[in-house]
Amino acid sequence: MLRNKRLIHLTLIVWATAILSIDAAAQNATVTGSVHVKTAAHLQTSVVYVTGNLPKAAPMPAKTIEQKNKKFIPNHMVVTNGTNIAFPNLDRVFHNVFSLSPGNAFDLGLYRKGESRSIKLKKPGAVEIYCNVHERMQANILVVDNNFFAKPTSNGTYEITELPPGKYKVAGWIPGHRAVEKSVELQPGQRLKLDFTLPAPKLPKRHLNKDRLPYGRYK
Numbered sequence: 686m687l688r689n690k691r692l693i694h695l696t697l698i699v700w701a702t703a704i705l706s707i708d709a710a711a712q713n714a715t716v717t718g719s720v721h722v723k724t725a726a727h728l729q730t731s732v733v734y735v736t737g738n739l740p741k742a743a744p745m746p747a748k749t750i751e752q753k754n755k756k757f758i759p760n761h762m763v764v765t766n767g768t769n770i771a772f773p774n775l776d777r778v779f780h781n782v783f784s785l786s787p788g789n790a791f792d793l794g795l796y797r798k799g800e801s802r803s804i805k806l807k808k809p810g811a812v813e814i815y816c817n818v819h820e821r822m823q824a825n826i827l828v829v830d831n832n833f834f835a836k837p838t839s840n841g842t843y844e845i846t847e848l849p850p851g852k853y854k855v856a857g858w859i860p861g862h863r864a865v866e867k868s869v870e871l872q873p874g875q876r877l878k879l880d881f882t883l884p885a886p887k888l889p890k891r892h893l894n895k896d897r898l899p900y901g902r903y904k
């Protein structure tokens with residue numbers, strides 16, 4: 686008898702949980718739209734993301750950016766806070782990966798072919814990555830602190846789903862520029878259309894080395 690009662694109790698709990706989660710899913714909002722850029726290739730480097738009072742994301746599985754033929758491959762990436770990024774050197778020459786981006790500055794030092802060092806970026810925002818030996822090597826990483834982001838598809842559309850109703854900023858980002866931010870207040874179940882027009886990525890030909898000196902000049 687007691688066992689039956691427990692079973693009924695358990696069944697009720699399962700039912701209630703199922704009904705509540707269906708209800709919550711129906712109430713969540715979606716932001717969708719198009720990202721307009723000058724050439725289709727720029728879509729690959731752009732990201733749309735949401736900031737506000739949202740659950741924090743766990744770090745992603747570890748990522749890799751190779752140093753190969755004096756280039757970072759890939760040279761753009763979006764990661765969640767705390768994701769481990771390895772930088773293996775596959776070239777015959779030494780490289781020295783570094784960043785001066787506020788909150789995410791790091792210096793992996795000089796290392797040779799076959800060696801790899803890694804970082805964990807901890808502050809949401811754009812991180813410009815360079816090599817202290819080769820001025821033209823550069824990569825751009827966007828760090829986000831929740832899972833509400835999307836890269837546009839090849840035809841420029843994006844969709845961010847499962848957003849709890851509330852006030853947020855939706856941002857469109859492309860390397861080298863401040864994100865274009867739009868304030869929104871999402872209603873339960875709303876499907877909001879929001880388009881972004883982003884400039885061409887601005888990748889500096891000249892920038893400072895890790896000692897904040899022009900390249901080719903050493904202390």
Ligand SMILES: [Cu+2]
Nearest residue numbers: 780816818819
């Ligand atoms: Cu290098």
